[in-house]
Amino acid sequence: MRLFSSIRQYPVIAATLAVGVVGVLLLVAGHPTLSYWLVGGYALAIAAWQAWSMIRDLLRGNFGLDVLAVTAITATVLVGDHWAALIVVLMLTGGEALEDYANARAHREVSALLERAPRFAHRATADGGFVEVPISEVAAGDLVLVRPGEVVPVDGLLEGEAASFDESSITGEPLPVEHLHGDQVLSGSVSQQKAALIRASLSAKESQYQQIIDLVQAAAESKSPIVRLADRYAVPFTLVSLAIAGLAWYLSGDPVRFAEVLVVATPCPLLIAAPVAFLAGMSRSAANGVIVKSGGVMETLSRVRTVALDKTGTLTHGHPVVDLIEPANGTSADDLLATAAAAETFSAHVLAKTIVSAAHEAGLSVPAATGVEEATAAGMIATIGGLRTAVGNAGHVARVTGHQPPEAPVPPGHIAIYLGNEDGYLGRILLSDQIRNNAPATLRALHGLGVCSVAMLTGDAVPTARHIAEQIGIDDVRAGLLPADKVAQVAELPLGPVAMVGDGVNDAPVLAAADVGIAMGAKGATAASESADVVIMLDDLSRVATSIAIAQRTVRIALQAIWLGIIISVVLMLIAVWGVLPAIVGAALQELVDLAAILTALRAVRPGPTERELSHQLGHTAAPLEPVRDEPLELAR
Structure with a gap:
């Protein structure tokens, strides 16, 4: 035969x-x-x-x-x-x-990824059993059984008991990740010791793993x-x-x-x-979590002399963390954070989620809040411990409580969340974005690979950009830019070819304008964005240097x-x-x-x-850097 x-x-x-x-x-x-x-x-x-x-x-x-x-x-x-x-x-x-x-x-690596893609799923039936169906028939809301060793076919929420999953092919995390009931489970992860029940939140076609498979298939062909x-x-x-x-x-x-x-x-x-040789290099890149869309892109990537980087979400993690807690006299730092979390629990704002997460991670007992209201672009109002309490910007706290927070400079690059109640001013919590620990090592690696200039293109204020540049070794700082400005700045960078690194969505215009557009940490529909020539599937800045090394x-x-x-x-x-x-x-x-x-x-x-x-070099991350510092930022809700 x-x-x-x-x-x-x-x-x-x-x-x-x-x-x-x-x-x-x-x-x-x-x-x-x-x-x-x-x-x-x-x-x-x-x-x-x-x-x-x-x-x-x-x-x-x-x-x-x-x-x-x-x-x-x-x-x-x-x-x-x-x-x-x-x-x-x-x-x-x-x-x-x-x-x-x-x-x-x-x-071989690309083929292994394509062969690993699930073709069938075990979908629950009305009588409580499960039937094997083509993955294309799974819709949002379906209950799917994932047996030990099987690939999760769709994005969904975990139902039933806690279970552990191998997410290394998606996030790069080498150790199994434990998920509890209601947690989001990523398609493409592998169920470990026991069967897991997943309630599909998207169809297979819309799930991120299938989007990655489609992207890899397109590159392979x-x-x-x-x-x-x-x-x-x-x-x-x-x-x-x-x-x-x-x-x-x-x-x-x-x-x-x-x-x-x-x-x-x-x-x-x-x-x-x-x-x-080019197909082998593209396969090698895929094994490192980097999809290069064509051999022509790889050839250009090998000759890159300038790398331009967005700041938020690229050089920094892109989400705020609690950096400093400054309680007023008579209030402890833990009480201040717990009080803020009590009111912010009822808000969907990203800053509110940061404060609530910080309180939970600290193991604090969050008091009950009643009569909660949210003032747009200002903050929260709630009754906590029998006292009318305000959480938000300084003007909001003063209007609600009648007590003006004392004037104090906000450290550059921080967002200040003020707290007060009927009895007086309680203190403030300072949030900041954090620079990625491996950013300095990555920039040194880029220079070692022959990249002559590393530029930052950001919409943030000049003090923020220059402070980050001093910490991690940026050669060329261009701040205060709108999306259209970034496109113009890429064209003006003197040494080419130019690779632009961004998030693949907000930076779509400048990614398309650069000689090589690199979308970092992109998954799902973002990964399929046609604006990017290279897609780094892991949220890892160091893969930029790795991709250039493989191309060379x-x-x-x-x-x-x-x-x-x-x-x-x-x-x-x-x-x-x-x-x-x-x-x-x-x-x-x-x-x-x-x-x-x-x-x-x-x-x-x-x-x-x-x-x-x-x-070896990038596997040992640098010590944590100090928070990004800039001019005070307005709290917007």
């Missing part, structure tokens, strides 16, 4: 082998002329077919390296070495099978112009090969010498090595594979000039040249020394 499958998949290879077998049988039977006409005629037919394909490419403006193979086949047949011609035909037609094999090896790297060498290599072959003919006066030179000048290393190694290996093929071919051609390399031997040696070039290209699927060193 496997034999018939191979014949169906590669019929021209099968036909070439069959012609060779029949030709040998005719020789054994004493019919050398018939053997010559069969083998030679078949070789010329393949050469004509390849020539017609080459002419069509030329009419479309694409130069094809097949001119060498076509000329070699024709020349060897005309000088009577039809067996050498058949070997060249086998090499030419076998290139597709060799490329398929190499691509399969190069795409992209027919990007990655052969441009080889095309740069195509015309010179062809001209040099024909010149050497012509010189051999001229010096020897024997046309056989022309054929002997050309059979070792066939172009498979140029045709296959570069695409295989990929291009370097592609060039090495190309030059290896060219150098060996030229050496063999120079040897053939002196008539010491028969055409049939040269054709066989060319197969070894192809294999050497492809094996060299496949090195891109393995991590290189630079990538291993980066992983």
Whole structure:
């Protein structure tokens, strides 16, 4: 069965082998002329077919390296070495099978991800049982059973008992994560020791894991112009090969010498090595949680000289944390935080959630609040401990309680939440955004990779931007920018190509405007954004440096594979000039040249020394940095 499958998949290879077998049988039977006409005629037919394909490419403006193979086949047949011609035909037609094999090896991480995608789900039925259905039939609201070791097929909420999940393929967290009843469970995570019940919040198509799968599939199938790297060498290599072959003919006066030179000048290393290297590099990137959408993007990424970064959510975590608690006299820090949490529990505002989370993490007992009201863009009002209490900005507290908070400067980069009640002013809580711990190490790594300038493009005030720049090593600070301003600033950055790193949604215009747009920490629909050329699926800034290191190694290996093929071919051609390399031997040696070039290209699927060193350096995060400091920020609700 496997034999018939191979014949169906590669019929021209099968036909070439069959012609060779029949030709040998005719020789054994004493019919050398018939053997010559069969083998030679078949070789010329393949050469004509390849020539017609080459002419069509030329009419479309694409130069094809097949001119060498076509000329070699024709020349060897005309000088009577039809067996050498058949070997060249086998090499030419076998290139597709060799490329398929190499691509399969190069795409092993991507293939593993695609094969891991669930195709079926165990959906609950009305009678309390479960039935296996195609994943496309799961809708929001369905109850799904996920058995131990199975991939969670849809985003949803955990029902029933607590369960642990392996989320490493989604978040990069290496240890199992425990989820309680009602917790959000990510599609793509793997259920651990026991079965889990998931109430789907989205359909499979809308869930983030399927979005990532779609993105990976699109990258795997992209027919990007990655052969441009080889095309740069195509015309010179062809001209040099024909010149050497012509010189051999001229010096020897024997046309056989022309054929002997050309059979070792066939172009498979140029045709296959570069695409295989790029596919291997894209696969290597996918294994690191980075999706590069095309080989053309990877080539540009390898040449990046300026990296521009958004601040919020890229250099910082993008969400506030409680940094300082300043209680008034007679109030403790714990009481102040618990009182604030009592009122903020009833608000959906991001600042309110920060305060409530901080109180819970501190293990505080939050008092009950009644008569809760929310004043838009001001704060909360509630009765706590029998006293009318206000939480929010200073003016709001003064209006509600009649007690004006004392004037005190707000540290730059902080948001102040004031508290007061009928008895007086209670104190304030200062929130701030935090710089990512691995930001300084990442920027040092970028400089080590040859990035000449790291710029920050942010809408924040200049003091914030400059303070962050001083802490983490930003070279070029451009602050106070609107989205349209960021697009203009990217175009003005002096050293290109420019890579812009942002969140993939708010930064969509500038990601599209940069030479390479990198969406960091993007999942689901965000990951599928067409504005980004590179999607980092993990919320990890260091992957920017890793992606550039992989791109540089990929291009370097592609060039090495190309030059290896060219150098060996030229050496063999120079040897053939002196008539010491028969055409049939040269054709066989060319197969070894192809294999050497492809094996060299496949090195891109393995991590290189630079990538291993980066992983070691960036795996040890720096000590926590002080909070971002800026001018006082207004509290907006």
